[in-house]
Amino acid sequence: MKKTATRHNKLVKKTNLSLINKSKGFTLLEVLIAIAIFSVISMASFSIFETVLNSDTVTKERTDRINELQRGFLIIERDMLQIARRSMRFNGEAPQEGFLHTDNESFSSDEKAIGFVRHGWTNPGLLLPRSDVQSVAYQLNDNVLERLHFNFVDAVLGEEPKIRPLISQVEKLDFEFYDGKKWQKNLQKNTLPIAIAIELDTTDYGVIRRQYLMAGDSQQDKDE
Numbered sequence: 001m002k003k004t005a006t007r008h009n010k011l012v013k014k015t016n017l018s019l020i021n022k023s024k025g026f027t028l029l030e031v032l033i034a035i036a037i038f039s040v041i042s043m044a045s046f047s048i049f050e051t052v053l054n055s056d057t058v059t060k061e062r063t064d065r066i067n068e069l070q071r072g073f074l075i076i077e078r079d080m081l082q083i084a085r086r087s088m089r090f091n092g093e094a095p096q097e098g099f100l101h102t103d104n105e106s107f108s109s110d111e112k113a114i115g116f117v118r119h120g121w122t123n124p125g126l127l128l129p130r131s132d133v134q135s136v137a138y139q140l141n142d143n144v145l146e147r148l149h150f151n152f153v154d155a156v157l158g159e160e161p162k163i164r165p166l167i168s169q170v171e172k173l174d175f176e177f178y179d180g181k182k183w184q185k186n187l188q189k190n191t192l193p194i195a196i197a198i199e200l201d202t203t204d205y206g207v208i209r210r211q212y213l214m215a216g217d218s219q220q221d222k223d224e
Contacts, residue, residue, distance in 0.1 A: 065204065068166075068167060068168065069167060069205075069208070071166075072145065072166035072167040073210055075147060075166060076138065076147075076166075076198060076210070076212070077210075077212055079116075079118050079136050079147075080196055080212035080214070081212060081213070081214075081215065082118040082119040082120045082215070083099065083100070083116050083117070083118055083119075083192065083214060083215065084099070084116070084117045084118055084119050084133055085099050085192065086099065086117040086133065086153075087099065087117070088101055088115055088116065088117055088135050088154075089135075089154040089155055097189050097190065098187070098189045098190050098191070099116060099117070099190070099191075099192050100114060100115070100116050100177075100187055100192070100193075100196075101114065101115040101116065101137075102114050102115075102175065102187075112139075112140060112172075112173045112174055112175065113137060113138060113139035113140070113173075114137065114138050114139075114175055115135070115136065115137035115138075115148075116135075116136060116137075117133055117134065117135050117136070117153060118133065118134050118136050119132070119133055120132065121133060121134040130151055130152055130153075131152070131153050133153050134149055134150075134153060135149060135150045135152075135153050135154070135155060136148070136149050137149070137161070138166075138173075138198075139173075140170055140172070140173040143168065143169060143170055143171060143203075144165050144166075144167070144168050144170065145165075145166045145167040145168075145170050145173060145200065146163050146164065146165055146166060147163070147164045147166050148161040148162065148163055148164075149161060149162050149164075150162070167200065167202075169202050169203040169204055170200050170201065170202055170203075171201045171202065171203060172199075172200070172201035173198075173199070173200060173201075174198075174199040174201075175196060175197065175198055175199070176196070176197040176199070177193035177195075177196055177197075178193050178194050178195040178196075178197070178211075179191075179193055179194065180194050183197065192214050193214060194213065194214060195211050195212060195213050195214060196211070196212050196214065197209055197210065197211045197212075198210050198211075198212075
């Protein structure tokens with residue numbers, strides 16, 4: 001009986017030791033390895049997520065910028081294609097000479113500017129108390145290309161123009177005129193060129209040049 005009891009006690013001890021060995025937790029080394037692996041995976045996931053967010057932001061900014069440029073040049077083209085053979089008035093003064101005006105003193109900016117009168121200002125049935133021709137000017141102000149217009153084709157004394165910002169991040173604005181032979185900086189008075197080129201020196205895309213054909217030609221203007 002004693003031997004049987006001893007064997008039973010030994011068996012019970014072995015069983016208890018086996019259960020204790022099976023139920024013990026992770027070692028400190030295993031925990032540190034698990035934390036290190038989790039940290040590496042977390043950092044990699046965060047880096048990928050940040051890259052995706054930055055790419056989305058950059059893509060949106062570039063898309064907005066391209067849309068701004070396209071919209072601005074579309075408005076400029078619409079005005080340039082409808083230039084009228086008509087002089088402008090500033091502040092109720094006498095009509096200016098010529099059809100295109102690049103005198104900076106006539107505008108609110110010290111930078112390069114151009115002004116003219118255009119046809120085709122929408123006014124169905126002349127329901128609005130204004131003409132369907134419009135005085136328009138483009139100027140560079142604080143690195144922003146602006147479009148100016150007046151409600152009435154001949155601005156009266158003290159009338160302020162309506163200003164619409166078109167294209168930002170512009171460092172320099174310049175114009176050239178094509179007379180049928182060459183491009184030149186200055187234009188003969190009382191004439192319209194065959195084409196007008198506008199150059200914008202931007203901070204992100206460098207120099208952008210667009211050329212627009214005029215209605216009619218310079219030879220016709222000279223004959224008149």
